[in-house]
Amino acid sequence: MKRLVTALFLIVATVSTAEPRAVAIRNARIVTVSGPAIAKGTVVVRNGVIDAVGENVAIPAGAFVVEGEGLTVYPGLIDALSTLGLGGASAAAAPTGASGRGGRGTQTTTVTTTVPATPAAPAAAATRSMGPEDRPQTTSWEMAADEISPSDSRIPNVRGAGVTTAVTFPTRGIFGGQGAIIDLITGEKPGEMVVVPAAGQYIAISRGSGFGGGMGAGFPSSLMGNIAYIRQIYLDAGHYQAAKEAYEKDPRGAARPAYDRALEGVLASKRILLPANRVVEIDRILRLAAELKQPTILYGLLEAYRPEAAELLKKSGTPVLLSLKWPELPREIDPDNEPTMRSLEAIDKAPSGAAALKKAGVRFALYSDGLEQPRDLQRAVKKAIDAGLSREDAIRALTLSPAEIYGVADKLGSIEKGKIGNLVVTRGDLFDDHTQVVWTIVEGRHYKPVETGPAGGRGAATEEPGGDR
């Protein structure tokens, strides 16, 4: 019986491969995000592009028509920071840091274990860095766009939550490479998924821990080492660029600067993503970003709810990506290692961070941080709404806001004529407890959500045995 059900789902999932050239949803409520909602109207997507939206819109002949009575249409959701399509994509450099990847810092380590959004990177002693000039942790030249795997099993899952677009990054090492903005169409040539091939450089920073440091992956093994590493890379990139320019201007008699792909990759990135969760980190990383003189997006933002955080961000004008993976109280509390007041506060207030950023006028987007089950994502956004974020702002933080932050609001993020035809059609308000995603439309292709069992569909590749080195 179970097998039969699975087979049925497979059929449903593949139904959409023969595409009519047009899709229309009529008599539905349309939440355009960029403008006022339309109480009853029609959206037509033709050749992958939004062709018309409004109360009185003609439906082209031969279109796949969705009767929208009782349904709502939203722009397709954008996951502003993910690794979708990159599951086990390529050989990895050594993982960073002695304490395993991620973690929120000492104050909350008692509260959470960490699940990185990153596919497991095999620890490789062979790539141990022997010093600051040896940089196995920089693969800045790598392009996510060139490594997309359309068969990533996570894609149908998140599409079922209404996600049509992901900004996906290689997250190995410190300078992982450039991310790409991809539309979640499957069964195609990987390149067809790519909307923007160079969305910026993902930079990871790990803490290191304890007094020892230095075993394992080599330099850098500490937080201060990570920061020095990043600072030196940008000093080197600046020097490299100046040396190349001087050589081009007058090569005769001058030493030819050696080609350096690590620095080329850094120079080619038009923005960087840097992690910051606690207020202390936000302060620290904003200072670093100012020093590096790079357009920066911060990600993580656990303590966005604290007034100091919003103040710092407002002052710097830096946009942020707020993780939807809210901290939780552990089932068992170790009496010898009780959570601090600060970490309890974080558990209590983290979901109110989005509302706080909104109120302060900080540009922000929400990102899944590896939440792949539609109901988990839905529940996480609902928590932010319950903690004070308006529904409209929640939707914007997953559509138009990330599009603006990545400079693609002319293509994505709202239901407007001419934009890419990414839509999600729901029964009930998006992010309500019992909302049902009826169709997800990506570039005009319509997908029925796949059914996911309690443990099913979750790619094992997303789990990393943390800190086992």
Next chain:
Amino acid sequence: MRRLLLAGLVALAPLGAETIVIQNATIMTVSKGTIKNGSVVVRDGKIVDVGEKVMIPEGATRIDAAGQYVIPGIIDCHSHIAVDGSVNEGSVSVSSMVDIKDVINPEDIAIYRALAGGVTTANILHGSANPIGGRTIVLKMRWGKDAQSMIFEGAKPGIKFALGENPKRSGNPQGGRGETTTAARYPATRMGVEDVIREAFNQAKIYKAAWDEYNAKVARGDHPLPPRRDLKLEALKEVLEGNRYVHAHCYRADEILMLIRVADEMGFKIRTFQHVLEGYKVAKEIAAHGAGGSTFSDWWSYKVEAFDAIPYNAALMAKAGIVVSVNSDDAEQMRHLNIEAAKSMKYGGMSETEALAMVTLNPAKQLGIDNRVGSIETGKDADLVIYDKYPLSDYAKVQKVLIDGTVYFDRDKAIAEQAAKDAGKQKLLDKLKQQNQTQQPTGGRRGGRGGESL
């Protein structure tokens, strides 16, 4: 009009600008003797008057310290608190590219606890895993302020060096012998430590020469391509130029002499020898070099190179003319440095003032900040500690701590607030536990955040 202007100025004055008078106390100035039944007047964060009789400005906040003692804020010349992440960049033998300044954690509770032990300033050092370690920074314990506001303005930055067991062992789980899972890190011997330091300074000299040449060309009006900036060598260039203090972790007499020889040869000065448990054996040589000694009171035998330590070390080094401080190297020990100093009154017969100076004026001298802190004198920063009893005694408890004239610790207030804080935390914990029970379990979620975090 003039009155209006004045009113404006008063309104704009920062919080620390309050005028405070501490009255009726025994004031141990450290630099100018002890005043029985005296007062200290504080304005705009500075000490403006000290003595038996002082002018009390109108509107001053009075702190009645009758029967109590006032000493200068305690200065710890060797601490590792307030650091985010590992205190060691232990992957390399020379880690002078890393900087404690980048990883200050102003929310480390150890800061508040140090404050409660009378510490107002601390030298925050990189660990001792490397012959040449990371850059260091002097902080004031301004609890509640952000990282940048904790930095001691204008204090010369330093760098950590380390000799002996720690740097030669670190990275070499088998002492550099046999098959290791990770590549062994040079050096594995004391000879190697010396070589690493000498070699690093040879490189730094080449680096310095390149920059000197570049600067000379620029001065001539040329526009050459600047040399590549190397963060590792930049810090050592600053050492060579006298713009960065060397704080060298050491134990044995032979390696202390080794570093003095290397420093003389390379042309730099060692500002302080840290731990320096065998300092008493080579005190003459340390004094001749002009280095300070920052040692433990009576902590020894925790490893082989600490076997020859004696509690008379501080007193013997001081007798040889060395500026000596007693440090903590430890968040707990940091909270009772007054007692650590007092031990030298028993072991070595130091006077009360000499002992107290080892945790106030002497570390200030070692850190080059004695023009600002370390004693109770007119014009110095109002960093003050009020004890209820004689401070060089186990029975003394810190009552209030002022930094820049602002009260950062108040024992009575702290005790009064504690019950409410505990209750608030318990209430929140109960609420979260309750939520945990009512919430559906979220399948597959394990919490955590961000691909990466700090």
